[in-house]
Amino acid sequence: MTAELPVLDRALAEPRHLLVLSAEVAPEEVEALAVSHFDDAGWLGPSTLRLTGDVQLTGPWRVDDRVRGALDLPPWAATAMLLRCPVQRGAPVPPELRGLGGLLDAFPEGEPVGLERRVLDHLLAQARRLAGALRVSGTGTVLVPDPVSAVDLTVHTTVWLQPEACGRVLAPVLPGVSALDVPEAPAAPTDRSRADVSPYRARAVAALDDGERAWLHAEADALDSAVLAQPQVVEGYAHLAPVPGGTLEVLVAGDEHTPLVLRGLPWARGGVISYEVRWRPDEPALALGPRPPLALRRQREQVRALVERVAAALHAVVGGEVVDDDSFLVALPPA
DSSP states (O other): GGGGOOOOOHHHHTTSOOOETTTTTTHHHHHHHHHOOOOTOEEETTEEHHHHHTTTEEEEEOHHHHHHHHHHHHHOOOEEEEHHHHHHHHBBBOEEEEEEEHHHOOOTOOOOOHHHHHHHHHHHHHHHHHHEEEEEHHHHEEEEHHHGGGEEEEEEESOOOOHHHHHHHHHSTTTTEEEEEEOOOOOOSSSHHHOOHHHHHHHHHTTTHHHHHHHHHHHHHHHHHHHHHSSOOOOOOEEEEEEEEEEEEEEEEEEEEEOOGGGTTTGHHHGGGEEEEEEEEESSSHSSSSOOHHHHHHEEEHHHHHHHHHHHHHHHHHHHEEETTTOOOOOOOOO
């Protein structure tokens, strides 16, 4: 099928940003990821995919040997999609932020801002998910994000697990897990007369006879007992466990907003409960950088597999959907 595509013209490609893909990636995959991030994404024609507003990807175009060499594209580059987007640039990148990889390295004289930045972040996420690349205009820098660099996962659902129940779900797949930051229930006052020092209340109570005072105290005690018997309301909590090269966090909280990727699902329209499974490496600058050492890459692979098992265990209990850190849906094998 690639051989039937029109060849990408170098003169057309050089002044544009390009999403570069292998022969295994179908245009429908690009569309599906675009719909995850943009409300109005969709095909306008056989070769024009709207991302948002007037921002479009055209193609796919076939990348031949001549264009591949001229644009310094990876040897696996088979197709490309060309971006049409307004240019919006900010101030030059400070020296201390250069050399860290990513978009800032590609635009040292003025980083993309506004809509252009949003779209380029999206295309870089697509390149990571599809094992592709992003070639930017101007400097001609080719960014090839590592597909396995995305470690963290989030389970979105409507099911709330109490901290103890969540801990029981995690324990079989996450040895050494422990709860963190679960607030204590407030203690009831032991001396009601000391708890309320208002002189007005004191005078009012003094005017009551013994029977009325006894009744008032009994009602207050009953209210205290009823309140303390209610389940403790926790807005959010976390569990931690030691893992190779750092700590694994499971952060649980509610969000009244529906994640964009879930906007078409009726169950998510009232908000979601999110179970975030995140790796906190001991050396984040190295582990999360563009070129981590071999030892850290191996640790990252171990943790990545563990994160998938933890997310799968949670998903088996609470249901919902799993997304990666780029807010793309992820299909996990059964726990």
